[in-house]
Amino acid sequence: MRVKRAKTVGAKSKTVLDRTVGNEELPLLLVPQLSRTFALTIPRLPSDLRSTVGTAYLLCRAADTIEDSQLPDRDRKIAQLDMFLAGVERTESWDEVSRRLAAELSGEIGPEELELIDSLPGLIDILNTRPVRQQEAVRTCLKKMASGMKSFVNRPTGLADMAELDNYCYVVAGVVGEMLTELFCDHAADIDEHREKLEKLSASFGQGLQMTNILKDIWDDRRQGRCYLPQSLFCSASLDLRDLDGAARKPAFRPTIHQLARIALGHLGNAVEYTLTIPRRHTGIRQFCLLAIGMAYATLNRVVQVSQFSSDYRPKISRSTVKSVMLAAPVICRSDSLTRWTMAGMASLCEANAIRQP
Numbered sequence: 001m002r003v004k005r006a007k008t009v010g011a012k013s014k015t016v017l018d019r020t021v022g023n024e025e026l027p028l029l030l031v032p033q034l035s036r037t038f039a040l041t042i043p044r045l046p047s048d049l050r051s052t053v054g055t056a057y058l059l060c061r062a063a064d065t066i067e068d069s070q071l072p073d074r075d076r077k078i079a080q081l082d083m084f085l086a087g088v089e090r091t092e093s094w095d096e097v098s099r100r101l102a103a104e105l106s107g108e109i110g111p112e113e114l115e116l117i118d119s120l121p122g123l124i125d126i127l128n129t130r131p132v133r134q135q136e137a138v139r140t141c142l143k144k145m146a147s148g149m150k151s152f153v154n155r156p157t158g159l160a161d162m163a164e165l166d167n168y169c170y171v172v173a174g175v176v177g178e179m180l181t182e183l184f185c186d187h188a189a190d191i192d193e194h195r196e197k198l199e200k201l202s203a204s205f206g207q208g209l210q211m212t213n214i215l216k217d218i219w220d221d222r223r224q225g226r227c228y229l230p231q232s233l234f235c236s237a238s239l240d241l242r243d244l245d246g247a248a249r250k251p252a253f254r255p256t257i258h259q260l261a262r263i264a265l266g267h268l269g270n271a272v273e274y275t276l277t278i279p280r281r282h283t284g285i286r287q288f289c290l291l292a293i294g295m296a297y298a299t300l301n302r303v304v305q306v307s308q309f310s311s312d313y314r315p316k317i318s319r320s321t322v323k324s325v326m327l328a329a330p331v332i333c334r335s336d337s338l339t340r341w342t343m344a345g346m347a348s349l350c351e352a353n354a355i356r357q358p
Contacts, residue, residue: 208267
């Protein structure tokens with residue numbers, strides 16, 4: 001379904017969907033165009049969180065769209081992120097921010113992403129209807145994300161080292177974990193009782209998911225002129241990320257990727273602990289978390305089974321695997337022991353496949 005800005009006279013611009021289905025439903029209609037994972041996970045949340053989390057995801061995705069555009073001019077990308085920040089900080093109207101970004105990004109991003117940029121004013125209208133604490137959690141996340149992204153635009157030969165990779169993962173995903181923690185704590189007092197532990201684990205949760213995406217998207221990122229692998233780790237194995245094609249053909253490439261996969265597995269273990277810290281009665285929130293973790297484990301398992309990291313490398317999980325994770329989550333979420341057993345099994349399978357030689 002396409003989302004187009006409606007031309008209005010004497011009123012704030014809205015998308016066609018705003019007028020036809022209502023603001024509350026807009027995120028759930030836009031999200032499936034941009035993310036299969038979030039389209040599956042967000043509906044599992046309690047009703048009072050779905051709109052906020054869906055809106056927050058789309059706003060974060062808008063910042064990510066700016067960072068990931070094919071625009072080669074680094075300074076212009078940074079200026080676009082500053083433009084986005086002006087909207088977040090309320091120093092510029094979102095109608096103006098949307099109009100200018102859409103004009104500058106036209107031809108540099110896909111049609112779905114351009115429609116997302118065009119829909120920013122409507123999404124902000126939705127955010128403004130949410131409880132104040134939820135609004136502030138989302139805005140804090142967006143500020144940290146868009147500000148931090150400015151250090152990572154147009155990095156075609158990788159990040160400097162593991163510390164910079166950790167920082168990048170925090171900027172684009174750890175801050176989302178922190179935001180979700182605030183939203184979950186606002187949702188229920190018995191979750192808020194565990195705030196301290198959840199806050200300690202939240203950034204690691206996000207990093208596990210982000211590192212999985214980085215390992216999955218190595219060649220897609222390369223085609224778009226970016227690379228988020230840590231140079232120092234690959235240099236220690238005599239691999240030069242400036243020539244990714246050549247590096248990928250060397251025997252040391254696969255074990256080095258597996259080192260990163262094991263680090264990601266550690267973070268996903270923290271994500272499981274995070275989920276189990278949510279009281280069992282909150283089955284929707286637990287399912288939301290477990291679906292993301294389960295699909296990340298399955299994706300990492302595909303990554304470590306790859307024998308040749310050529311340019312046609314696409315370790316995406318099958319629809320049947322996604323269906324299995326979706327069927328398991330509502331069952332295991334009610335039992336801490338069953339959740340631990342299931343997730344440990346997925347992690348062990350990934351470890352075993354990483355050890356096995358091609």
